[in-house]
Amino acid sequence: MQAPDQTINREETQLLKLKEMFNSKFGSIPKFYVRAPGRVNIIGEHIDYCGYSVLPMAVEQDMLIAVEPVKTHVLQLANTNPLYPDYSTSANNIQIDKTKPVWHNYFLCGFKGIQEHFGLSDLTGMNCLVDGNIPPSSGLSSSSALVCCAGLVTLTVLGMNLSKVELAEICAKSERYIGTEGGGMDQSISFLAEEGTAKLIEFSPLRATDVKLPSGAVFVIANSCVEMNKAATSHFNIRVMECRLAAKLLAKHKSLPWKEVLRLEEVQAKLGISLEEMLLITEDALHPEPYSPEELCKCLGISLQELKTQILSPNTQDVLTFKLYQRAKHVYSEAARVLQFKKICEETPDNMVQLLGELMNQSHMSCRDMYECSCPELDQLVDICRKFGAQGSRLTGAGWGGCTVSIVPADKLSSFLANVHEAYYQRSNRSLAPEKQSLFATKPGGGALVFLEA
Numbered sequence: 001m002q003a004p005d006q007t008i009n010r011e012e013t014q015l016l017k018l019k020e021m022f023n024s025k026f027g028s029i030p031k032f033y034v035r036a037p038g039r040v041n042i043i044g045e046h047i048d049y050c051g052y053s054v055l056p057m058a059v060e061q062d063m064l065i066a067v068e069p070v071k072t073h074v075l076q077l078a079n080t081n082p083l084y085p086d087y088s089t090s091a092n093n094i095q096i097d098k099t100k101p102v103w104h105n106y107f108l109c110g111f112k113g114i115q116e117h118f119g120l121s122d123l124t125g126m127n128c129l130v131d132g133n134i135p136p137s138s139g140l141s142s143s144s145a146l147v148c149c150a151g152l153v154t155l156t157v158l159g160m161n162l163s164k165v166e167l168a169e170i171c172a173k174s175e176r177y178i179g180t181e182g183g184g185m186d187q188s189i190s191f192l193a194e195e196g197t198a199k200l201i202e203f204s205p206l207r208a209t210d211v212k213l214p215s216g217a218v219f220v221i222a223n224s225c226v227e228m229n230k231a232a233t234s235h236f237n238i239r240v241m242e243c244r245l246a247a248k249l250l251a252k253h254k255s256l257p258w259k260e261v262l263r264l265e266e267v268q269a270k271l272g273i274s275l276e277e278m279l280l281i282t283e284d285a286l287h288p289e290p291y292s293p294e295e296l297c298k299c300l301g302i303s304l305q306e307l308k309t310q311i312l313s314p315n316t317q318d319v320l321t322f323k324l325y326q327r328a329k330h331v332y333s334e335a336a337r338v339l340q341f342k343k344i345c346e347e348t349p350d351n352m353v354q355l356l357g358e359l360m361n362q363s364h365m366s367c368r369d370m371y372e373c374s375c376p377e378l379d380q381l382v383d384i385c386r387k388f389g390a391q392g393s394r395l396t397g398a399g400w401g402g403c404t405v406s407i408v409p410a411d412k413l414s415s416f417l418a419n420v421h422e423a424y425y426q427r428s429n430r431s432l433a434p435e436k437q438s439l440f441a442t443k444p445g446g447g448a449l450v451f452l453e454a
Contacts (some may be wrong), residue, residue: 373399
């Protein structure tokens with residue numbers, strides 16, 4: 001990606017304000033700006049890290065960074081939000097503390113990813129002012145947008161070039177410095193998004209295909225106002241590990257070389273069978289009762305020490321129970337729903353919105369019951385959205401808080417927004433800042449870019 005000199009959708013006044021804030025902070029003006037969007041995942045939850053395709057779109061909300069390269073080797077990071085304190089460090093000695101998911105660590109992930117990709121040691125410093133209007137911990141991928149933004153900032157300062165796919169892969173890998181075992185969807189859509197279309201994102205190799213959404217419907221995002229910080233909680237990494245363990249047990253059940261298997265998709269690929277058949281094998285091979293570490297060792301014929309050091313990640317080594325059957329059932333059924341969703345979008349039947357809505361409803365049910373990544377507020381919000389005209393509604397993002405996404409017939413949009421606002425935000429007396437009560441219709445936005453002038 002090079003630096004096209006183009007303007008972006010953000011209000012010009014916002015950019016000028018950022019330029020002024022930069023000037024008062026650093027006593028100079030930015031040389032360029034980078035934006036990277038957040039995203040909403042329409043369907044395909046918690047399956048990217050299992051190797052399966054997902055169906056997100058970029059939202060118009062984004063991270064925006066004003067940048068000035070400097071002669072020193074110091075990175076100076078500031079944020080327009082006073083809740084996020086300034087930070088400075090040597091560009092040649094990046095330390096990322098996994099125990100604290102503080103805001104600047106996400107910038108450092110993107111910076112370090114590019115630095116390591118090119119094997120660079122003597123890096124120039126820079127002054128950066130970060131601005132963002134993606135609600136944090138809302139499941140709209142504010143943290144990954146910051147990683148992607150920082151990666152593109154670093155690439156631009158270095159005067160190097162990479163393809164969008166390479167950038168997405170580097171940023172997906174580098175976000176793991178913070179301790180989250182994510183799958184790559186968020187970084188991929190941030191770079192590969194195009195205005196006006198959702199994308200089917202496939203992995204190994206990474207590629208994106210346009211998916212045209214129905215014209216008679218609108219996708220509406222509603223924030224539950226429950227914050228969930230993905231890196232600060234072990235929930236997410238436990239699910240990643242449960243899927244890995246399920247993949248190994250399924251592989252062993254089918255006499256495959258289980259030690260090298262890491263993802264549920266690999267089991268299906270090695271067996272060369274359908275997702276429906278994988279669901280039947282899951283019924284056969286795994287039991288619904290949780291597995292203890294001791295039972296897992298017995299199933300795999302390994303010691304507890306081997307389980308902890310060779311399979312489990314450091315932050316899951318003390319977990320006492322693992323639900324493998326439920327997680328595998330969710331992943332294989334959700335992967336099938338993604339493909340069905342894309343097929344319906346391509347075939348455009350008359351009852352298209354209803355069919356897509358049903359898939360979204362099934363997805364939420366599976367996230368709630370089989371993957372257990374919902375929460376009471378999300379379930380309540382989903383019910384309210386369906387009650388007031390959504391054909392389908394589901395949690396989006398990691399879950400355990402954050403947002404829902406609903407498919408709403410275009411002619412019902414204004415009454416839907418008014419009713420949901422009253423039923424969820426006003427009636428339940430949520431005394432929250434207005435920006436956190438995010439309830440908005442969204443359309444597919446464009447991907448990350450560099451631009452030169454405010």
